Amino acid sequence: MTTAAYLLLAAVLFAVGLLGTLVPANALGRLVGVELMLAASAFTFAAAAVGFRELDGQVAALVVIVVAIAQAIVGASLVTRLRRAE
Amino acid sequence: MSLEQAVFAVAGLVCVAGAVIAATHRDPRTAGGALLLTLASLAVLYAGLAAPAVSGAVILVALFVTVPLLVHVTVPGSRDSPAAGPAVAGAALLIAGGVLGIMLAAIALGEVPINVSLRVSDGYDLQALRDLATGRSATAVGASAVLLVAALAAGRAARRSGPRSA
Numbered sequence: 495m496t497t498a499a500y501l502l503l504a505a506v507l508f509a510v511g512l513l514g515t516l517v518p519a520n521a522l523g524r525l526v527g528v529e530l531m532l533a534a535s536a537f538t539f540a541a542a543a544v545g546f547r548e549l550d551g552q553v554a555a556l557v558v559i560v561v562a563i564a565q566a567i568v569g570a571s572l573v574t575r576l577r578r579a580e
Numbered sequence: 581m582s583l584e585q586a587v588f589a590v591a592g593l594v595c596v597a598g599a600v601i602a603a604t605h606r607d608p609r610t611a612g613g614a615l616l617l618t619l620a621s622l623a624v625l626y627a628g629l630a631a632p633a634v635s636g637a638v639i640l641v642a643l644f645v646t647v648p649l650l651v652h653v654t655v656p657g658s659r660d661s662p663a664a665g666p667a668v669a670g671a672a673l674l675i676a677g678g679v680l681g682i683m684l685a686a687i688a689l690g691e692v693p694i695n696v697s698l699r700v701s702d703g704y705d706l707q708a709l710r711d712l713a714t715g716r717s718a719t720a721v722g723a724s725a726v727l728l729v730a731a732l733a734a735g736r737a738a739r740r741s742g743p744r745s746a
Contacts, residue, residue: 495584495585495588495628499588500588500625500629503592503595503596503625506596507595507596507599507618510596510599510600510603511599511603513603513604514599514602514603514604515603517603517604520606522608522611522653523603523604523606523611526602526603526611526612526615527603529615530599530602530603530615530618533618533619533622533638536634537622537625537626540626540629540631540634541629543631544629544630544631552631552633552634555631555634556633556634556637559634559637559638559641560725562641563641563645566645566646566649567645567649570649570652570653573653574652574653577653
């Protein structure tokens with residue numbers, strides 16, 4: 495498969511995540527949307543790393559994954575707190 | 581159609597379909613399950629990209645972060661005993677640990693479920709990735725570690741000051 499196919503798939507995934515962030519009314523849907531956008535950006539880094547034959551993109555993808563973990567932890571805590579407050 | 585193209589087509593379709601369901605479904609259990617499906621298909625796609633380290637990281641994230649958080653969000657404790665939620669999440673963590681143990685045993689025995697291996701193979705140099713992470717990308721890796729610790733502390737603090745102070 496060409497790198498362009500992987501990049502296209504990442505773009506579609508990012509668009510779906512953006513849609514999920516903008517459309518749903520509940521906080522969990524927005525959290526999932528942001529997670530999808532971060533996963534798409536990490537995938538873009540990894541695909542570009544293969545395309546350019548450099549490993550820097552894979553390190554960047556790992557950093558983005560760590561950021562996604564931090565965002566998921568904070569976001570889930572906020573969602574839990576919001577639900578308890580309701 | 582080659583095997584690589586078939587894997588890309590199937591994993592890509594599953595990834596996009598799972599993402600659409602995760603982003604649009606209102607039921608948190610369904611959305612969380614679809615998100616896990618998306619992460620699993622992404623791991624397969626990373627393996628197809630000859631990036632087994634990233635693929636393994638995605639699997640670890642799904643097992644040790646997404647699943648416990650999903651259980652914690654969808655199966656909250658009762659208002660009288662808020663500690664029930666984290667206890668269930670802890671059980672999910674143990675299950676995830678068991679699954680990871682099975683995977684590690686499979687890798688050690690040479691029966692790798694997907695292309696996740698610590699062995700240096702053609703086109704992928706694990707030593708070079710390690711040198712990169714400890715070399716010119718060391719700042720980013722260190723900042724990621726600090727960010728992760730800060731997020732864990734923030735999540736813990738938010739859980740402690742939950743319903744009692746509200």
